[in-house]
Amino acid sequence: SLGALYVFAVLPVAVVWGLALAIPAAVASMLAFNWFFLPPTHTFQLRDGANWAVLAVYLATAVVVSALAARARRRAELAEAREREAAARAAAELEAEALRRSDLLKTALLHAVSHDLRSPLTAIVAAASGLSNPQVTLDEIDRDELVETIRIEAERLDRLVGNLLDLSRLRAGVA
Numbered sequence: 001s002l003g004a005l006y007v008f009a010v011l012p013v014a015v016v017w018g019l020a021l022a023i024p025a026a027v028a029s030m031l032a033f034n035w036f037f038l039p040p041t042h043t044f045q046l047r048d049g050a051n052w053a054v055l056a057v058y059l060a061t062a063v064v065v066s067a068l069a070a071r072a073r074r075r076a077e078l079a080e081a082r083e084r085e086a087a088a089r090a091a092a093e094l095e096a097e098a099l100r101r102s103d104l105l106k107t108a109l110l111h112a113v114s115h116d117l118r119s120p121l122t123a124i125v126a127a128a129s130g131l132s133n134p135q136v137t138l139d140e141i142d143r144d145e146l147v148e149t150i151r152i153e154a155e156r157l158d159r160l161v162g163n164l165l166d167l168s169r170l171r172a173g174v175a
Helices: 003-017 019-037 049-132 140-172
Strands: none
Touching (some): 003 019, 003 049, 019 049, 049 140
């Protein structure tokens, strides 16, 4: 029954440090048990087959416990790796969704801005074409209306471009 106490020296070594140190701990436990308790005491003689059985039990305990502990460590590492992989996958999905939404917003903004920029440009080009066309005869009132249209639309275009520049400065943190 005292031999079972030496198994408790093998168990923690097998669990914590593995098989490489558990086997020497098993051999040392068997030698200590032999030295202190097996007749003839204070010798390392293994005369009886039971002494060899004790050594085999210590070694088997070391191998089995270290294998079980290694398996438990591997399972824990696999579970941790799966958790990290799942977290990375979720983060990548969130990032992809954020990029998709950002692209949709940029596309909508670009469509709106391009429409707002085209309207004054179209009016300016049409009025300038009317003024510069030699085949069109315009009286002074029509000519003044076209010039006024060009001025109003140019100011409108200037405001739009200024607002866009202000928006980009705000986004960049300059303003």
